[in-house]
Amino acid sequence: MRRAVRGIVRAPAWLYRHHLGWLGGRRFLLLTHRGRKTGQLYETVLEAIHHDRVTRESIVLSGPGTAGHWYRNIRAAPAVRVQTGRLSYQPHQRFLTPDEARVAASRFVRAHPWDARLVPWILRRLGWLDDTAPCDPAELLGSLPMVAFRPND
Numbered sequence: 001m002r003r004a005v006r007g008i009v010r011a012p013a014w015l016y017r018h019h020l021g022w023l024g025g026r027r028f029l030l031l032t033h034r035g036r037k038t039g040q041l042y043e044t045v046l047e048a049i050h051h052d053r054v055t056r057e058s059i060v061l062s063g064p065g066t067a068g069h070w071y072r073n074i075r076a077a078p079a080v081r082v083q084t085g086r087l088s089y090q091p092h093q094r095f096l097t098p099d100e101a102r103v104a105a106s107r108f109v110r111a112h113p114w115d116a117r118l119v120p121w122i123l124r125r126l127g128w129l130d131d132t133a134p135c136d137p138a139e140l141l142g143s144l145p146m147v148a149f150r151p152n153d
Contacts (some may be wrong), residue, residue, distance in 0.1 A: 089152065119140065
């Protein structure tokens with residue numbers, strides 16, 4: 001089961017590798033980041049829980065919390081590049097405060113109630129969430145670290 005879930009979660013990466021990332025619209029983004037120890041460039045596809053059309057800011061969360069490699073890497077050095085839809089840019093990044101994360105989580109749950117109900121199930125299947133974690137999607141999502149990326153204008 002975990003293998004099947006990982007395959008589904010990794011499907012957007014396949015689209016980006018084949019230059020079809022634009023098919024995911026603004027819902028997914030390709031993050032290029034530098035390894036904190038090796039300095040090597042890595043690419044990670046993340047789901048945006050919010051995209052502001054005016055500021056072009058995308059908000060993503062780290063499912064495994066602060067243990068996520070991409071999250072730890074951009075904590076050590078800023079992200080190198082973000083591609084979302086047909087837009088590719090050198091990002092300005094900011095780490096959301098807990099209050100901002102709760103607001104973003106609530107907005108996502110209201111906009112995507114079906115997807116939000118799947119989040120706890122997916123995170124448990126990936127081994128990123130134990131049975132003691134909150135089951136309420138807004139509470140769970142609001143407790144995870146979030147990062148906002150927008151173009152440097």
